[in-house]
Amino acid sequence: MKLYSTNHQVPEVNLKEAVFKGLPDDNGLYMPDHIPTLPQSFFDTIETLSFQDIAFEVCKALIGDEVPEKEIRSIVDDVLTFEAPVIKVEDNVYVLELFHGPTLAFKDFGARFMARLMSYFLQKEKTEIMILVATSGDTGSAVAQGFLGREGIKVTILYPSKKVSDLQEKQLTTLGQNITALEVLGTFDDCQRMVKQAFLDKDITSKINLSSANSINISRLIPQSFYYFYAYAQAKKLGRKVVFSVPSGNFGNICGGLIAKKMGLPIEMFIASTNLNDIMPTYIKTGIFTAKPSVATISNAMDVGNPSNYPRVIELYNKDIEALRKNVIGKVYTDKETAAAMKAVYQSTGYVMDPHGAVGYLGLKEYFKETGIDATGIFLATAHPAKFIEVVNDIIEKDVEIPARLQEVANKKKESIVIDNDFEKLKAFLLK
Template sequence: MILYSTNHRVPDVNFEEAVFKGLPDDNGLYMPREIDKLPDSFFENIHEMSLQEIALQVTANLIGDEIPTNDLMEIVNDAFDFEAPVVPVTENIRSLELYHGPTLAFKDFGARFMSRVMGYFLKKRKREVNILVATSGDTGSAVAQGFLNVPGITVTILYPRGKVSEIQRKQLTTVGQNVTALEVSGTFDDCQRMVKQAFLDRKIREKHSLSSANSINISRLIPQSIYYYYAYAQVKEEGKPVVFCVPSGNYGNLCGGLIAKATGLPIKRFVAASNANDVVPKYLNGHPYETRPSVQTISNAMDVGDPSNFARLQALYDERFPDIVRDIAGKSFSDEQTEATIARVFKETGYILDPHGAIGYAALEQHLKECDKDALGIFLETAHPAKFADVVEPLIKQSVIFPKRLSEVLSKTENAISIGSSYDHLKAYLEQRK
């Protein structure tokens, strides 16, 4: 697998180098030089395949021969040892439930795959690495659990103070072992900026052997394409065109779907759904692309005002706007609309949405009414509603059942280090740690 930087100012690298470097020196993002189509036979038989069988073929197609087949099979079987069911909500709208992993969020797919890929390369090369990651909610807990006690790896997670849910914070700050949580007095955009600056600081990056586990890392992006294939496999025999609606913050999830489409997965269209942080939906609807400071919402994992993966979205289409909007529609919703959707859908169907899934549902419902009326719509339910019980329960007027592993974390002791929102604060922490 050969990868280039979206800024085109540094040499190409192989997959292993991209995984550990995380971010190219020119501040771009790594993208595959070529995305090969999967054979027709794969799509003809996909409905007969398990999630793990699909994952093996997809990752082998993208990565190439850098990881031998037997080792790659072991990685995907271990990483994806949980289900991702497509659940009917209405006649033409389905929920792809991505919260059946250890931390009850879709980030488990990327984090578990990445940790095992890194572990494979580290064992082979006999080296160590420090993972540095920013989170607006679920990324941090997924990375913490995915990398917990992986030999040769330490993890530092930056999260914005007061801007993640209580449960998300608990999942970040109670892990311990080789995982440290840094509570930043700022926004997710501040956390993301600080992490990027650390990777662009060559002296710090090399001294501390830094690597990233955000969706800026290509090994997080690849597994985020897998559940699109698996969802399609579950509805293929219905014979309808498929539209995917993706609740979007940093847009890695959407880019995973676009990579799947590039390999031949027959997706009719994507809907990029956002909250008030709507810089990409505005762009998709003909406005200039203008980043801005993020605003806090009840769908906090999407509170991103300067999404990193927008560069990848453009790269996949060679920045051809007509081609982008042919494949992707953009919609955004306020907190009030999100709350109304949670209450209405539960009343009408009995299905409980989390705030992110609610935005996906609302955007998909609206899109199918306006166009693609013959399509089957699938929205990504990215987190278990219990993680947002304080928002959801008053709206549905009943309690959300807490999975055991989620209720257990509430009784654990938190341990986080508070830092400021400038890169100097992060640099000082990294320097004193060694």
């Protein structure tokens, strides 16, 4: 597996180098030089395969001979120890629940896969690395859990102060061991900017073996394609076209789906559903990409004003906006619309959506209304509603049951280091 930078200013690298480097020196993002198409026979019988079997075939095709098949199988089996069920909500409307992992968020797939893949590469070298990551909510806790206690790996997490939910914060500030949480006095975009600067700072990289666990790391992106194949396998028996609505912030999740489509998965359309941080829907509509300061919403994990995976999305379509529009449309929703959808769906069906899933639901419903298409619509539920319990309880006017693993962390003491949204402060901390 060879990977190139989306800025095309540096040489290609192998998977191992891309995983540990995280970000190319030209500030692009790593992309596979070739995305293979899976054989039709795979799709003909996909509904008979387990989640692990599907993921193994997809991963093997993407990675090639860089990791032995036996190791790929071991990694996949170790990562996918929980389900990703497709559940009916309304006629033609289904939800893909991606919150059954250790931290109750879809980020568990990518973080666990990355941790296992890095451990495989590191076991032969006896070297130490530092994972440096920015989070708008769930990435931090998933990365922390995925790497907790792993020998030779330290983790430093930047998160925006008072801009993640209480339970999200507790999940990433209560672990200790090899995990350090930096509470940044700023926005997620500030955290992301500081992390990117660190990777491009020669003074830091000459002294510390840095690697990223954000969605900018290719090893986070690969497993995000797995559950699209598995969702399709579950929906195939319904005999209709399949449409995915993806609540979107940094656009890593939908990028995983677009890679799945490039590999042959027969998806009719992707709906990139966002809150008021509408950078990508605006780009899809106008062809103009303009980053801007993020706006705080109740779907906080999507409060991203400069989506990191934009270069990958356009690279998949050779920067051809018309080709992208054939596969992806963008939809934008306010907090008021999101809350109304959460309340209405709960009252009519009893299903509890978190604010991010609700944005995906709205995108799906609007697409059906506009097109009248006869399809199986699947929106992604990216986190358990209890992770946003204050917001959810207030909207549906009922107390959501808190899973035991969240109740346990809620009672632990938060431990974080507060820093300004100033790269020099981060640099000083890392070099100290």
